[in-house]
Amino acid sequence: xxxxxxxxGSRPQNGLMxxxxxxxxLAATGAVGAAVCVGAALTASVPQVLLPVALxxxxxxxxxxxxxxxxxxxxxxxxxxxxxxxxAAFAIASVLGVTSGDSAAxxxxxxxxxxxxIYWSGFxxxxxxxxxxxxxxxxxxxxxxxxxxxxxxxxxVPVVAAVTSRQTDLALHFHRTALPAPAPLxxxxxxxxxxxxxxxxxxxxxxxxxxxxxxxxxxxxxQLLWPLTIAAVLALMLVATPVxxxxxxxxxxxxxxxxxxxxxxxxxxxxxxxxxxQVELYAARTLAYGVVLALVLTIYTAAAAxxxxxxxxxxxxxxxxxxxxxxxxxxxxxxxxxRFVSGGRIRGHALVRHLAESLEGSDPRxxxxxxxxxxxxxxxxxxxxxxxxxxxxxxxxxARTGDARLVVPLTAAGEEIGAIECGPRRxxxxxxxxxxxxxxxxxxALALRGADLASALARRVDELAASRERLVRAEDRARRQLERxxxxxxxxxxxxxLARLELLRSTLDAETxxxxxxxxxxxxxxxxxxxxxxxxxxxxPPLLSDRGLVAAIEAQADQxxxxxxxxxxxxxxxxRFPPAVExxxxxxxxxxxTNVIKHSGAGRARVVVxxxxxxxxxxxxTDDGSGFAVTATGSGLAGLRDRxxxxxxxxxxxxxxxxxxxxxxxxxxxxxxxxxxx
Amino acid sequence: MSQMPDxxxxxxxADDHYLVREGTRQLLELDGQVLVVxxxxxxxxxxxxxxxxxxxxxxxxxRMPPTHTLEGVAAAHRLREKRSDLGIVVLSNHAxxxxxxxxxxxxxxxxxxxxxxxxxDRSQLLAAVRAVAAGDxxxxxxxxxxxxxxxxxxxxxxxxxxxxxxxxxxxxxxxGRTNAAIAAHLHLSVSAVEKNVNSIFxxxxxxxxxxxxxxxxxxxxxxxxxPA
Numbered sequence: 024x025x026x027x028x029x030x031x032g033s034r035p036q037n038g039l040m041x042x043x044x045x046x047x048x049l050a051a052t053g054a055v056g057a058a059v060c061v062g063a064a065l066t067a068s069v070p071q072v073l074l075p076v077a078l079x080x081x082x083x084x085x086x087x088x089x090x091x092x093x094x095x096x097x098x099x100x101x102x103x104x105x106x107x108x109x110x111a112a113f114a115i116a117s118v119l120g121v122t123s124g125d126s127a128a129x130x131x132x133x134x135x136x137x138x139x140x141i142y143w144s145g146f147x148x149x150x151x152x153x154x155x156x157x158x159x160x161x162x163x164x165x166x167x168x169x170x171x172x173x174x175x176x177x178x179x180v181p182v183v184a185a186v187t188s189r190q191t192d193l194a195l196h197f198h199r200t201a202l203p204a205p206a207p208l209x210x211x212x213x214x215x216x217x218x219x220x221x222x223x224x225x226x227x228x229x230x231x232x233x234x235x236x237x238x239x240x241x242x243x244x245x246q247l248l249w250p251l252t253i254a255a256v257l258a259l260m261l262v263a264t265p266v267x268x269x270x271x272x273x274x275x276x277x278x279x280x281x282x283x284x285x286x287x288x289x290x291x292x293x294x295x296x297x298x299x300x301q302v303e304l305y306a307a308r309t310l311a312y313g314v315v316l317a318l319v320l321t322i323y324t325a326a327a328a329x330x331x332x333x334x335x336x337x338x339x340x341x342x343x344x345x346x347x348x349x350x351x352x353x354x355x356x357x358x359x360x361x362r363f364v365s366g367g368r369i370r371g372h373a374l375v376r377h378l379a380e381s382l383e384g385s386d387p388r389x390x391x392x393x394x395x396x397x398x399x400x401x402x403x404x405x406x407x408x409x410x411x412x413x414x415x416x417x418x419x420x421x422a423r424t425g426d427a428r429l430v431v432p433l434t435a436a437g438e439e440i441g442a443i444e445c446g447p448r449r450x451x452x453x454x455x456x457x458x459x460x461x462x463x464x465x466x467x468a469l470a471l472r473g474a475d476l477a478s479a480l481a482r483r484v485d486e487l488a489a490s491r492e493r494l495v496r497a498e499d500r501a502r503r504q505l506e507r508x509x510x511x512x513x514x515x516x517x518x519x520x521l522a523r524l525e526l527l528r529s530t531l532d533a534e535t536x537x538x539x540x541x542x543x544x545x546x547x548x549x550x551x552x553x554x555x556x557x558x559x560x561x562x563x564p565p566l567l568s569d570r571g572l573v574a575a576i577e578a579q580a581d582q583x584x585x586x587x588x589x590x591x592x593x594x595x596x597x598x599r600f601p602p603a604v605e606x607x608x609x610x611x612x613x614x615x616x617t618n619v620i621k622h623s624g625a626g627r628a629r630v631v632v633x634x635x636x637x638x639x640x641x642x643x644x645t646d647d648g649s650g651f652a653v654t655a656t657g658s659g660l661a662g663l664r665d666r667x668x669x670x671x672x673x674x675x676x677x678x679x680x681x682x683x684x685x686x687x688x689x690x691x692x693x694x695x696x697x698x699x700x701x
Numbered sequence: 702m703s704q705m706p707d708x709x710x711x712x713x714x715a716d717d718h719y720l721v722r723e724g725t726r727q728l729l730e731l732d733g734q735v736l737v738v739x740x741x742x743x744x745x746x747x748x749x750x751x752x753x754x755x756x757x758x759x760x761x762x763x764r765m766p767p768t769h770t771l772e773g774v775a776a777a778h779r780l781r782e783k784r785s786d787l788g789i790v791v792l793s794n795h796a797x798x799x800x801x802x803x804x805x806x807x808x809x810x811x812x813x814x815x816x817x818x819x820x821x822d823r824s825q826l827l828a829a830v831r832a833v834a835a836g837d838x839x840x841x842x843x844x845x846x847x848x849x850x851x852x853x854x855x856x857x858x859x860x861x862x863x864x865x866x867x868x869x870x871x872x873x874x875x876x877g878r879t880n881a882a883i884a885a886h887l888h889l890s891v892s893a894v895e896k897n898v899n900s901i902f903x904x905x906x907x908x909x910x911x912x913x914x915x916x917x918x919x920x921x922x923x924x925x926x927x928p929a
Contacts, residue, residue, distance in 0.1 A: 519724050522725060525822065526823075529823055549821055578847075580851075
């Protein structure tokens with residue numbers, strides 16, 4: 024922030040001294056003025072002056088604080104001057120209110136004219152403040168011209184008005200007294216109400232600001248939006264005052280006083296730190312709503328005038344209807360004002376912020392499209408093409424015309440991943456625009472790269488999960504096929520062999536050598552058949568396919584040399600699950616119980632099969648054995664985990680040395696159904 | 702032991718494996734006690750053959766086309782509905798008791814569940830054929846062993862209170878052996894077997910049954926459906 028402050032190092036020291044003297048005078052005058060006003064008010068002659076005095080004090084105090092913070096700033100002095108002038112004018116008016124008589128006298132008349140000039144000077148100071156805010160100098164010939172006109176008006180208009188009238192109107196708002204002229208001109212008129220000129224001064228300041236905003240670019244433009252907003256509000260309040268007073272009477276003060284009272288504080292904030300975030304937004308909204316409000320008030324006034332003095336209700340209704348139907352107008356106005364405020368473009372950090380907000384998600388095409396749209400609208404470029412690896416191309420704006428006027432590379436991590444091609448643009452490309460576009464391109468490139476990597480990663484993860492699932496399913500299929508082949512092939516042939524050996528044995532005398540050989544061969548074939556049956560069972564238990572998980576688990580428990588209880592939720596006794604789940608759950612029980620027998624030395628084990636809340640299945644094997652360090656699990660349990668997770672399940676192994684081991688597998692059945700059907 | 706019939710028992714064989722059918726047939730017909738009247742390769746043909754030949758006994762493989770799962774058991778149940786006097790022997794490669802219990806789920810009269818290994822044990826196979834022809838039940842000793850083991854595994858089961866010897870005797874009873882056969886098999890005296898049998902019945906809360914086939918039924922029912 025410091026770099027944006029106006030530095031004073033180059034200013035001569037005596038300039039600063041002068042500034043301090045001026046500041047002292049302003050502070051002292053304001054204090055005296057305020058004291059006189061309060062004193063006069065307390066004598067009860069003019070209590071109605073208290074409210075404007077309070078307002079003036081706020082301006083004056085805000086100026087003093089600004090002076091403390093930025094003694095070198097003309098803005099601070101001018102802010103103080105606004106309050107001081109008004110306090111001084113109010114003080115004179117208060118004294119006049121106490122002493123004035125009917126007789127024409129030079130002194131009160133002259134004092135009244137002076138009070139008018141001082142009061143108007145306060146508005147002139149405000150106009151100049153708006154014209155020079157936030158740093159010292161008035162820029163441009165037009166601006167100087169306007170300031171000159173304003174200052175002249177301050178002195179000339181009240182004096183001319185006073186000289187040419189038989190009476191002089193002490194034209195302070197809220198405090199109006201007509202003083203007879205001591206030496207009226209023969210052709211002099213009655214009191215001339217020139218108070219309507221006062222808002223003009225603020226309008227002059229506003230006009231200067233509008234001119235400055237139009238001529239300014241970049242940061243300076245942003246700085247100027249702040250006083251522009253304040254000036255717009257102030258102008259609106261002053262313009263609205265006649266209507267507001269007409270409509271609300273004294274109640275208008277409820278609207279006027281807080282708004283006008285807040286303005287110096289806002290200006291003070293602007294002086295202390297004039298680059299505020301989102302100032303464009305405030306400026307645009309203020310201007311848009313200001314214009315709409317002014318319009319509604321105008322309609323109200325017109326309606327009130329047409330309906331006569333008693334038609335307040337119809338006037339209110341007409342104005343309300345205008346306000347409601349004014350929505351499209353407001354939208355149109357906002358667009359125009361946005362265009363004016365931002366010079367037709369979203370500027371600098373606003374554009375970066377806008378882009379950053381739109382750079383969410385992981386779809387590279389959507390990101391590129393949003394980036395192109397943001398740049399095309401935000402920077403007012405006719406068209407934008409974004410090319411990006413591997414074969415992403417998006418377009419925004421009007422149809423492409425000819426070659427790109429500007430090409431900004433998209434670079435992420437030192438690698439050029441594409442480019443932003445820009446079409447023609449009103450006003451061409453300044454260095455600042457190109458810098459901005461480069462910053463935007465860097466953001467966009469990082470986001471695009473990230474999205475690209477993320478989607479590639481997601482694809483890869485999906486592929487891996489799918490391939491792991493396929494592997495597990497293929498293994499299951501192969502095991503089942505092998506079991507069937509053994510069952511219907513070798514097993515059957517062994518049965519045939521056995522039958523033949525039995526036939527042979529039956530026809531031979533058991534006492535002969537041949538009979539003995541036949542008997543031995545028969546016994547051998549029988550053992551082979553039993554061995555084969557156990558082997559087939561290990562490869563894939565037919566019971567699992569034929570009778571389901573629970574039957575297979577029961578049968579497995581039967582095989583174990585220690586008591587293994589199998590607790591099955593009654594709802595699951597005859598339940599069938601997708602084959603992949605049944606197989607995985609079965610192997611969990613087999614592997615876990617085998618571990619129990621081999622390693623734990625447990626006296627008993629327990630298998631629990633129960634449903635999980637949301638379409639799930641849980642199989643748990645618990646033993647009371649010696650336990651083991653889970654980190655040192657053998658490859659059997661690791662393979663088990665792979666198998667369970669491959670079909671979307673989770674395997675948890677918890678073991679406490681001396682207490683026992685629990686292996687829990689959880690399977691989501693709904694997901695599993697897809698796997699099974701796939 | 703059953704009385705040897707004057708006329709051979711008429712048997713229909715069902716197995717999808719031709720050589721198994723042939724081997725079985727040769728063994729059964731070796732001494733003329735059994736006449737294989739038809740030999741078929743699936744359950745449908747079995748139905749037709751039974752209608753056609755009115756056999757005394759059907760010997761069927763548990764696994765046949767089309768699904769190669771429990772076709773034999775299903776066919777057995779269908780045949781039993783048709784002919785309550787038909788003896789049915791189911792040959793199976795599964796030692797798991799679940800398959801036998803599936804066969805016996807609606808009653809075990811005239812049913813035998815044997816491992817396919819028994820094709821290589823002519824005397825056991827013939828004994829089973831004769832038993833089911835007489836309305837008795839036979840269950841393969843290996844399957845009985847599994848069944849007994851399963852019941853004993855349940856801590857609350859009275860079977861867990863049996864001694865090892867009593868358990869061996871129980872298996873013999875369930876397999877349809879006489880006390881004498883059990884005694885021979887276990888190298889015990891017949892009186893020792895009788896003592897064990899009494900002890901078993903008292904521990905299981907069963908009463909000794911007068912006939913062999915009711916004794917087997919009682920024991921198997923106990924094993925298949927233990928009291929809660």
